[in-house]
Amino acid sequence: MYNEAIIFFAAAVRTSTPLLIAALGLLYGSRAGIRNIGAEGMMLIGAIVGVAGSYYTGNPWVGALLASLSGALTSLIFAFLVVTAGAYPPVCGTAINLFGLGVSTVLARVIFGMNTTMPIIASFSKINVPLLSKLPVLGPILFQQNPLVYVTIIILPMIHYVLFKTELGLKIRAVGENPKACETVGINVCSIRYGTIVYGGFMCGLAGAYVSMALLSFFTENMIAGRGFIALAVLTVGNLNPLGALGAALLFGAGEAVQYRLQVSGTGVPYQFAMMIPYAMTLLALSGIFKKPVKSSASNGIPTMKNRGD
Amino acid sequence: MSTKLQMKNICKYFPEVVANKNVDLEVIKGEIHALLGENGAGKTTLMNILYGLYSPNAGEIYLDGQKVLIDSPRAAIRLGIGMVHQHFMLIPSLTAVENVILGMKSAKSPRLDLQEAAARFSSLAKQYGFNIQPWVKVSTLTVGQQQRLEILKALIRGADLLILDEPTAVLTPQEVDGLFIMLKKLAIKGHTIILITHKLKEVMSFSDRITVLRGGSVVATLKKEDTNPEELSKFMVGREIIEEYAKASYNPQDLVLELNKLSCNSDRGLEALKGIDLQVHKGEILGICGVDGNGQTELVDCITGLTRVTNGEILLNGENITNMHPREIIDRNVSHIPEDRHKRGVVLAMNLIENIMMMDYYKPPYAKGIVLQWKKIESRVDNLINDYQVKTPSSKEIMNNLSGGNQQKVVLGREMTRDLDLLIAMHPARGLDVGATEYIHKKIIEVRDDAKAVLLISTELDEILALSDKIAVIYGGEIMGIVTPQVQIHELGLMMAGAKKNQTN
Ligand SMILES: Nc1ncnc2c1ncn2[C@@H]1O[C@H](COP(=O)(O)OP(=O)(O)OP(=O)(O)O)[C@@H](O)[C@H]1O
Ligand SMILES: [Mg+2]
Numbered sequence: 001m002y003n004e005a006i007i008f009f010a011a012a013v014r015t016s017t018p019l020l021i022a023a024l025g026l027l028y029g030s031r032a033g034i035r036n037i038g039a040e041g042m043m044l045i046g047a048i049v050g051v052a053g054s055y056y057t058g059n060p061w062v063g064a065l066l067a068s069l070s071g072a073l074t075s076l077i078f079a080f081l082v083v084t085a086g087a088y089p090p091v092c093g094t095a096i097n098l099f100g101l102g103v104s105t106v107l108a109r110v111i112f113g114m115n116t117t118m119p120i121i122a123s124f125s126k127i128n129v130p131l132l133s134k135l136p137v138l139g140p141i142l143f144q145q146n147p148l149v150y151v152t153i154i155i156l157p158m159i160h161y162v163l164f165k166t167e168l169g170l171k172i173r174a175v176g177e178n179p180k181a182c183e184t185v186g187i188n189v190c191s192i193r194y195g196t197i198v199y200g201g202f203m204c205g206l207a208g209a210y211v212s213m214a215l216l217s218f219f220t221e222n223m224i225a226g227r228g229f230i231a232l233a234v235l236t237v238g239n240l241n242p243l244g245a246l247g248a249a250l251l252f253g254a255g256e257a258v259q260y261r262l263q264v265s266g267t268g269v270p271y272q273f274a275m276m277i278p279y280a281m282t283l284l285a286l287s288g289i290f291k292k293p294v295k296s297s298a299s300n301g302i303p304t305m306k307n308r309g310d
Numbered sequence: 311m312s313t314k315l316q317m318k319n320i321c322k323y324f325p326e327v328v329a330n331k332n333v334d335l336e337v338i339k340g341e342i343h344a345l346l347g348e349n350g351a352g353k354t355t356l357m358n359i360l361y362g363l364y365s366p367n368a369g370e371i372y373l374d375g376q377k378v379l380i381d382s383p384r385a386a387i388r389l390g391i392g393m394v395h396q397h398f399m400l401i402p403s404l405t406a407v408e409n410v411i412l413g414m415k416s417a418k419s420p421r422l423d424l425q426e427a428a429a430r431f432s433s434l435a436k437q438y439g440f441n442i443q444p445w446v447k448v449s450t451l452t453v454g455q456q457q458r459l460e461i462l463k464a465l466i467r468g469a470d471l472l473i474l475d476e477p478t479a480v481l482t483p484q485e486v487d488g489l490f491i492m493l494k495k496l497a498i499k500g501h502t503i504i505l506i507t508h509k510l511k512e513v514m515s516f517s518d519r520i521t522v523l524r525g526g527s528v529v530a531t532l533k534k535e536d537t538n539p540e541e542l543s544k545f546m547v548g549r550e551i552i553e554e555y556a557k558a559s560y561n562p563q564d565l566v567l568e569l570n571k572l573s574c575n576s577d578r579g580l581e582a583l584k585g586i587d588l589q590v591h592k593g594e595i596l597g598i599c600g601v602d603g604n605g606q607t608e609l610v611d612c613i614t615g616l617t618r619v620t621n622g623e624i625l626l627n628g629e630n631i632t633n634m635h636p637r638e639i640i641d642r643n644v645s646h647i648p649e650d651r652h653k654r655g656v657v658l659a660m661n662l663i664e665n666i667m668m669m670d671y672y673k674p675p676y677a678k679g680i681v682l683q684w685k686k687i688e689s690r691v692d693n694l695i696n697d698y699q700v701k702t703p704s705s706k707e708i709m710n711n712l713s714g715g716n717q718q719k720v721v722l723g724r725e726m727t728r729d730l731d732l733l734i735a736m737h738p739a740r741g742l743d744v745g746a747t748e749y750i751h752k753k754i755i756e757v758r759d760d761a762k763a764v765l766l767i768s769t770e771l772d773e774i775l776a777l778s779d780k781i782a783v784i785y786g787g788e789i790m791g792i793v794t795p796q797v798q799i800h801e802l803g804l805m806m807a808g809a810k811k812n813q814t815n
Contacts, residue, residue, distance in 0.1 A: 171412070186382065
């Protein structure tokens with residue numbers, strides 16, 4: 001029983017990490033007033049670029065880096081449409097999702113051919129952290145994981161710190177609330193928004209690579225399977241807060257882990273029901289059952305100072 | 311005496327609106343220069359150009375004799391220009407100190423050093439007699455406190471040319487005096503101040519020179535000594551302004567609004583109203599006077615259903631409306647001119663039609679079933695724009711593009727042209743020019759002469775005294791007493807500072 005629980009929690013950490021990475025990425029942009037619902041698309045692109053990068057170089061880290069850059073590049077399109085051209089963010093996010101699905105599918109077929117079995121790629125495998133992995137309970141849950149989990153554990157407090165303890169973080173929080181006021185104190189609202197969006201794309205690309213290179217070790221069409229949207233739900237349940245996002249990601253990750261277990265344990269529950277769990281949780285989360293007044297930034301992506309009259 | 315600032319031949323056109331046309335403005339170092347003009351004359355636009363928020367279509371700016379290019383607020387701040395905007399540029403969910411240092415670099419940059427900032431904040435606040443704590447959330451500050459925070463924000467950035475766009479609109483008389491004493495001090499130290507205001511009294515007592523704008527152009531630049539309020543209002547609106555209003559004799563009739571032992575809590579959970587008893591009759595204007603933040607906001611919110619009453623009751627025409635839904639209260643013919651037009655009065659991103667119809671769009675004759683009757687709606691909106699002289703290119707203009715005073719006129723028009731039994735007017739003339747102020751005061755008196763009840767809440771003593779039939783003084787959430795407009799100002803002042811009305815008189 002004890003072992004069962006440990007294995008379950010370790011699996012939950014493993015499945016929650018991509019959600020957390022993406023959510024931590026989307027967090028800054030959301031705080032700055034622009035939520036990119038194109039996470040799914042950027043993760044898909046990250047997933048294929050990661051696999052391809054690792055396939056050609058034999059190094060999963062290079063793959064992950066390329067995946068992140070591809071996410072950042074994709075988000076640049078979104079940033080241009082929303083910040084510079086003043087387009088409506090949800091529509092652009094949807095476009096990014098469609099774009100991501102198409103591009104990743106095409107890339108996969110071009111690189112690996114159609115209907116052939118996927119090649120073996122170098123992926124992120126489990127590494128035990130010296131000493132820490134020997135800890136009771138925590139050791140097997142947290143420190144016998146793949147390296148991207150450790151990366152996430154390290155950057156989480158950094159992201160929290162930047163948001164709440166630095167001048168940049170204050171600017172990000174302020175821009176989302178009242179961009180006009182920020183302009184009057186000399187803050188460049190556009191560059192803050194570009195920066196946060198592109199950073200978000202970078203993280204989503206990394207999250208995509210996690211799915212294709214740490215959770216699994218190959219690419220299949222549409223393999224992100226809604227994780228980008230779940231990451232958005234994580235963000236909402238976590239109240240646009242890094243620590244809140246951690247809690248929410250673990251919750252959703254646990255949901256996914258439960259799903260896997262139900263599928264393999266043959267409890268007689270039709271597996272379709274098990275597969276529903278993460279998505280049902282997302283719906284519940286977004287309907288506001290977990291927490292009542294969900295924070296959203298006041299400006300909600302309305303472009304600033306439209307009427308400079310020039 | 312050297313010239314600090316010279317704006318030459320500034321032109322600014324918006325679609326369908328000429329906001330500034332060939333404006334020349336010269337400001338001398340160390341002076342307090344007043345910028346006057348009616349609503350929509352282009353004052354704010356001119357100052358936004360100087361602060362780098364708008365780029366002009368033509369014209370040049372010289373600072374200390376040097377030609378400068380100000381293409382962003384950042385450039386303006388670097389050149390030592392500070393601006394306190396007409397509408398607050400604050401972030402409600404952040405603390406006071408976070409707002410003040412937003413965008414500034416500290417010694418520990420890029421780390422945020424809030425402790426050090428709070429210390430500087432407090433010492434500056436103390437120096438200028440501003441009573442604001444650094445760690446409070448801005449959303450819990452009163453309008454007056456927010457204004458002071460804005461001034462602090464400009465000062466902490468070390469501006470030596472300070473633009474203040476209607477800074478006194480929301481301050482109490484005592485605070486206004488305090489502010490001007492401080493501005494004088496700053497001017498003596500060599501700061502230059504440009505002040506936009508609609509209050510001629512302030513102009514006459516505190517400014518050195520005056521520039522009047524009309525329809526986007528300069529009509530006069532004068533020394534204070536060479537002019538007088540009558541002449542200034544003639545320059546501004548083309549006629550003289552009366553300040554005493556004709557009123558029908560005071561003849562209160564049936565009781566309309568009755569408050570019994572009304573209590574409620576503020577946003578911060580403190581007791582904001584402590585058992586208020588008040589009555590307003592038909593044909594009566596009851597003025598509520600007091601220093602900002604003594605429960606006025608909560609009082610209005612209770613009556614309009616915007617906050618929960620914790621104790622006591624509110625009767626409207628004999629019916630208990632305590633804690634009713636705001637729409638139910640609106641439907642009982644209660645009109646409300648809110649204190650903060652941006653927060654509660656208008657939706658800035660919507661156009662005039664939508665803003666004006668906000669409460670009535672679903673009612674006949676403006677709607678038949680689910681179909682809007684555009685002819686009826688347009689005729690109401692056009693009449694209102696005409697009657698209230700709202701300066702706008704069309705009824706489809708979005709609110710955000712109107713000048714501050716014209717936004718206020720839209721709110722006033724909407725609230726006063728509905729069927730009404732009770733008018734709750736909070737700072738109704740805030741931001742209005744002298745002509746519009748006169749007009750709105752006359753309208754409020756008309757409502758009263760028409761045998762309606764009016765509850766007038768204002769921090770402007772002149773306004774309260776000129777309009778009210780009875781005056782209730784509020785302090786710390788309690789009514790200190792009810793007096794007539796013939797009261798001694800001195801006695802009123804004491805009551806506003808918390809002295810209960812003397813029982814013997
Ligand atoms: N961003 C904008 N877009 C379109 N028109 C504008 C914009 N800003 C101002 N205007 C118009 O320019 C004119 C001048 O406006 P401005 O705000 O400068 O007036 P003001 O003198 O400050 O008036 P008030 O005393 O009412 O504040 C107005 O007619 C206004 O409608
Ligand atoms: Mg103005």
